[in-house]
Amino acid sequence: MSRRSRRADIVPEERYDIDGRLVKNDVPKKPKAWNLSSIMRDPVKKAQAIKDAQDYVKSKKKHKLFTHDTDRMWGPEIDDLFFNKRRQGLAAWIVPRGSPIYYEFEGFYKKLKESLTSDDLDTSREPSSSSSSSNLLQVESELIRHALMLFQDFQEKKTASLKTKIETMRNELPISAYANAIVTTLAHHRVLLVAGDTGCGKSTQVPQILMKAGFNKIACTQPRRIACSSLARRVSYETLNEYGSEIAYQVRFEGTKTRHTRCLFLTEGLLLRQYAADPTLSAYDVIIVDEVHERHMMGDFLLALLKKLLQTRKDLHVVLMSATINAELFAQYFDAPTLNVPGRMYTVKTHYWSEKKDDKNLVDDAAYRRRQAATIKESIPSRSEPVDPGPYLKVIEYIDQSIPSTERGDLLIFMSGINEIMSLAETLKEYADHKKNWIILPLHSTLSVDEQDKVFDIPPEGVRKCIISSNIAETSLTIDGIRFVIDSGKVKELSHDATANMSKLSEFWVSQASAAQRKGRSGRTGPGECFRLYSENEFNHMNDFPVPEIQRAPLEPLLLQIKALGFGDPRSFDFIEAPSMDAINVSMEFLQNLGALDSDENITGLGRVLANLPVDAIIGKMLLMATVFNLVDPVITIAAGMSVQSPFTRLSNQGDNEVVRNRRTLDSSHGDPFTLLNVWQGWLDVKADRKTTSRNWCRKHGIEEHRLYEIAKIRRQFEKVLNDFQPGLLDYFKDTPDEEREAKRRSDRELLRRGRFEQKSSKRRRVLDMDQESWQLESEQGTDIRDLEFSMANDISRLVHRAASLSDRDIQIIKLIICSSLYPQLAIGDEHNPYRPSNEIVFNTPVKSFLSLHPTSVIAAHPSWVQGLGKNVRKDDADVEQSLDHQLLCYLRLLETTRPYLLDITRVPGIHVLFLFGKTIDTNADCSVIVVDRHYVIEFRTTQVAEHILYLAYKLRSTWARLLSKRVSRGIREPVEMKLENYIITDSVKQGLPKGLQDILADQERMNQGQQHHAFMEMWTPAVEAKFQSEVASLTAKLYDCMQTAVSATLRVGKPSELMKMYPKFKPPSENEQGIPRSWNPRDVLVSGIQITSNIVYNSLDTPSMASQVPVQEEAIPESVRMYWHCPHCDSTYSVTRKQVLEHLATCGVSADAVEG
Template sequence: MPPQPQVIYQPVQSEEGSSGSDRLDPGPYLRVMQTIEERYPAEERGDLLIFLSGAAEIGIVAEAARTLAALTKRWVVLPLHSGLSASEQDKVFDVAPPGVRKCIVATNIAETSVTIDGVRFVIDSGKVKEMSFDPKAKMQRLQEFWISRASAEQRAGRAGRTGPGVCYRLYAESDYQAFAPYPVPEMQRVALDALVLQMKSMGLGDPRTFPFIEPPPLASVETAIRYLQDQGALDSSENLTTVGKLLADLPVDVVIGKILILGSTFDLVEPVLTLAAALSLQSPFLRQAGLECATARKPLESDQGDPFTLLNAFEEWLQVKSVRGGHSRKWCRRRALQEQRLYEMVNLRQQFKMLLKDHQLLREEGGSSKDSYRRQQRHRERQELQKVKRQHEEQDGRRRKVLRLEEEEEGSSEEEGSHRSGTHPRVVDIQDVKFKLRHNVEELHAAAVSQQLSPRCFQLLKLLVCCGLYPQLAVPDEFNSRRKDSEQIFHTQNKQGVVLHPTSVFSSNPGLLHVEEECHRETLGLRSEQSHHHQVLAFVSLLETNKPYLLNCVRVPALQYLLLSARSLDTSADCGRVVVDGWLELVLADPAVGVQILSNVMRLRDSWEQVLTDQLKLTEQHGGADDEEEQRRIRHLRESLCQRLMDFLEAEVPYSIRQLTGLERQNLFVGPQLVTDMPLLEVLSVGSECQPHPLKGGLAVNEYLTYNCLAGQDLYSGCLRTFWTCPTCDLRLPLTPLERWQHETGCRAKAEEGEQAASASILGSRPSVPRGLQQPFHCDHCQQDFLFTPTQILRHKWQHR
């Protein structure tokens, strides 16, 4: 049993410094280092481990400690935190020269995750930064807390594990007694989306009433359920959907899983695999980049968003790797990139690819006889690499690395023999060797196809990523164009006043998010002007440190993205005004265009769901006799949908967008109405399956669209019909928007049935069974019974007027 370390309390009188600023004062840490120098001879071995709360604090103390080390020549200062590369972290295990001590400045990563031999002294700041979750704002917070008593004992135990040690605590003993006994359980401070999804898939009942040993906050459970419903994993009854069952089987985050599913469904697997891997890991870009690094990094930046900048960096790195003799390490250093993160992206990408294959979302491609030469060549290369790896491991096992007293911050450590003799042996990049052993660089480079995508395919890829991220979106503040670049403000549905993270491509170029061209200068009584250039940001996560930051953002056209992804669309009687998810208002310059756009949206969303559902059903039934025929049918539907999606995204429609105020949200809907009180509802519901919405009022057209339910309008204006000519059957009638949608649905169904029957012979598939559009109808005027479609019912009624 290791001896108990000596504990010395040295409370800091003014922890924030005498100037009153928030900057950490490194003085107390330097005084302890000087005390160690005075009390303990340099010949006595024993290194120092300092526990701080975060990377910023580590930088401050390490910088001051290096200044002291330069004067005394008694210390080698080494930082240790998760943001460092693997090679920089490994330096803490190297040996200091005789008469010199290591000063390791670390976060709580050194508390339990890493054991460093030779540590005799510990300085405990008593602080830790932990991630907590705000269910109301759907936001993570990285905040500084006092540690628990258990953590304090764990830190003290790092001192003198093999001999007598000393722990200096920079807080009072009374503070220690006031600490919580144990840290807060992780379940009570993280998002519960994945947990709730797994509980649903295992049939464990309602997560709200599950007997947890350490129950999470009920608000976090409710937020997780709503989020899974927004993502389409749970239906309105909180049961798993087809997508939800597959997401539960994929051991990844819900957003990443949905992006992978969409990418495989729409045949954009390779770039989606890279994006999913990049978004699952810490960014490889270092923030401490100088002007030269920023200039070299500039060609990698994408004006579409941060995930595509990561995609560019990854594919450019693969390009360097594929060139024989390419120096990827030098390339990464020049652009301030952590190559270790890129290696992790490759490995994670391969794991995602295997997951898709295991779940039949990605088919195996059979090899050909033409590849035999390549396989032989690959086998010879692997043999050579295995030989290099064995030689490196044998040599590395015999060598003892010794840290250099000068320039230790540059990361140079030499072997004892080579340093003394002045010779430098050939350095083997063992990470590169392992990478080439595990992966085929040529195949990886061939899969990096994003730069070869057509503009339309790239727009589809961006749409798939953003649909996977929904409802994580932010809208720019209306006055951003008048603010400085560093003062740009954005708003989410549940959090106001968030800002872009400094690492975002939009942070250095916010003009990409401003409205470039106003189509109509008049504001129509609104604060936001009419334009077809409005954009919103889809983001991966919302993190609050000293400010709430948006991380990994993608810009996307506001109107098209919101209408295609929203869970709730509420319209006025003329469809010139649409409210999205109860917090964003879209006002179109031409209400007639709004009717047509909503008609297109309903058609696109129905086709989207059909393609996704059919593809997932085919995945479940993989191996059937009609597999190839069904694949051809789904491919035909997908290509047709993609073409219509691209046309919709490229449409230029002038509109305004603004965020509703709290008072406007409270008085947004007309409320429940009776048919007898509103003749409008009786007129519009004739021959329709639409029913009055029980809460909002108006008519529920489908699960996401409610027609004519917004307050502050003439509710009877929906009775006013305008003449309209059907582009399919050339019928010209005065119709309300709802009647027009019903007519278009009937005509479109007949046209699609004809197209399916015509394409059945081409695709070699059986024509699908027509949907039952006709329904019994009794006419009170002519006292006859008919079997009519909704359009035929309207036409027949119109004849009696």
């Protein structure tokens, strides 16, 4: 049923008219008795209608119209008659039900009705119960008609006043004086750089200047999502288009754009995606790139694309908007004229209050000269030291003693991170509690929106705000009333160590440009003072500008886009400032590991899909794998959880024991992703049950509920991504809600609209309460907007059903899906962990050692799960239980703060994962020794088991790759060719290979022959889909069987000296390395031996056999464990339990007594 026909079913045949009679519900061609449209178009009629309304209200005020009924707005008949669009309401074209102006009229009408309501209890003036309902309808409709005219008159007067106010405010902005210069310059140049400091008005006024100049297709990019929506609202307000769509915003999966939009605020990333779909960006005639000085990676990439695009689109104009810092760089890159606009700044007095010796990291002259000469800039690390509250208290005491309390002026303190902010806040709060003239407010991006909004509230008379902030207050937020600034000179910055593939959250010295931004915060509304807690000499040795993100962040998203758009080798791309070659090489290797690029660095079919998905490449691959194995719902939740900060609150050492106990009930021994699934399911159960609020449940379990709402939103976004990738993939997108569900949605929609309007209306600046704790948990009072939004977007009962407990098979397959996306991000327990205290165990990766478990990880709360054996044992076939524990930790990322940590950890069986996903698998002559990725050494006592696992892994990998290729091919609607493996091996050599490797080669020949006859894309019919699902079911069963079967072997990390001896050939040393002893580097290994597949090389290790015959009676196979076992009598390998071994041996002619020994 179409949407239009469903609406038609709702419209009844009859409705009430303004005289209280039931009439046919059609739109008559004859004029209505009261026609608002006609009145509003005719100035004479409108003036008379307003006068009539005023006279009516005056007359009714003498004789009160209502008694004690002010809570009742109007009846449903009136609502349909005037405001319901579906039922041709008389005023619905100007005040439609559910719109912001509808709720505004409600408030206006309520006040009007109160003025016409008597305080006594005499009801004789109201229609009696015996009167017809039409009398009351007539009274109400008459008042509504007059109220609408008075409301329109009020709105017009308010608009006129607002126009005057906006025009006055606009004229005060420095940018206004340059409006003609902007238009004139664009008439002669296609690129213009507007350089102006914060407060000059460029972000709000330049789009309006261009609209007035005749540009009708304007894109204005912003580096942050929140800036897009806030600027769109502001510009819409200033153009008096608040309820229209000429000014709109669009961010990922959300926006207000319509066909009437003239100016669109959007993120840089979204414009890049539009470029991928339309390389000419034909939807726009001018593109404004705001905040280019912030040097975000995608912002720099966008500049490069626009520079290329200007060569082909001669009608396109580009306006770059920057702070005055480093503006010359952008002007030179585009060879563009610069318009310098002064900021609206008052005089700021600067104090250098340093009580310590200068930091040698900063002021060393030789290091300073090296930094200045370097092409690739690096941030300057600060010396490690705890926060000293003394200097901050000294400044506050100076303010108290020298500035009268009657003078307004708040304090803004810049600290490096959340820990430093909260530490200082605790100390300053003690001072504030004693003096009673300060309110301490922390400000950080990790705090809730309510906590952040408090910084905009007004302190009581005689009281000052002290806002302790990270660099979020440098440019992202503007807080009025700041007169004093304390600058610690430090910032916490997330940098990327390309060699270790690890993010580092470290403390650095700010740049001179950032210090100037911080200083400027105190001079926006009047003269101010800035106290720098470092010396002038230290300031002079700071970097001139912040380090661009492109030189300190992972490059995978950027490089994948460059390859997908066909720009060739990223190493020769025209960046405004290029990243290092090492960083590019590491990221290219990462994309190859992911399968997005092939061995020649060409983009693959999978890479094209990942580039088009508006998500991180790792998450994108995880989602695609979930579609192959029909595990979309749990994997979407896991992927959404990996995209937000941990929902768990940090518990102090003296934390609430009940919270700890409650949280432990959600723990999963499989790792963090599965713990998140438990949290998600528990939260949904509480929401569905409704016996307690979900907010209260989260508090009892130490969970930040707003993170779960974020996960819910991202889940919906990911679902849309997959449904767009392959329409119809998610069946529940096609579901039609039942009548009860639809009624509930309508009710929730009304509540949500009203709640949003009330929330917006209440965002006046409030006065802070001195008796209230400066930072508290959220209130339980009021409408929970987020809960309503969640109910509107989701069917909770279906979510609960889909989030039902997973089977063990599902868990094991999800582990493989995670590993397939994150490989080679694996960590192995240090060999000394069994002898360390549980809180000191560490793990190692091929590129980073001594990594700790992050405190938010569930594994950190249960270290015994991963600590390892408590005694030395020889792990071989004679002691199977110990030899079967080959546990690795698969992690999402590494983060270094006080120490290097593993984040988002999943426990996985090591040998299985290495064979399924290893990039290089090298064997010795009998396959008893295998080295995976030139790092992990696996030793088998039974060579036939090793051969069997090599063959099994090959079969599983090739089937998996083929099914993924089919899924990708269907998604992009074009063939995705699988690379044929056909290595030339003579028959004589083949005959000398181990049996398992001969089987692999035979299998390859059959596959290659089949591929030659089926080198076209199959039409995706129901029969093909059924065949595909059958193959998936078969692969799933085999993968689960593999994961359930233990491998009797040893797994360890090869020592560098040992690996040097294992590999016989290396690249010759370079000229710079001549005469230097060679150290182990896996990149220097030259492939030797026989190439079996793209990843298996036979006899490439020069190492003796580790095989030995173990008498059958010595094989102590545990009763409960299935393992791979080779029968020497029938020369076959099986996945069996001990009981099955005995049964098999009996049929092979070996008595059970002999086995028991």
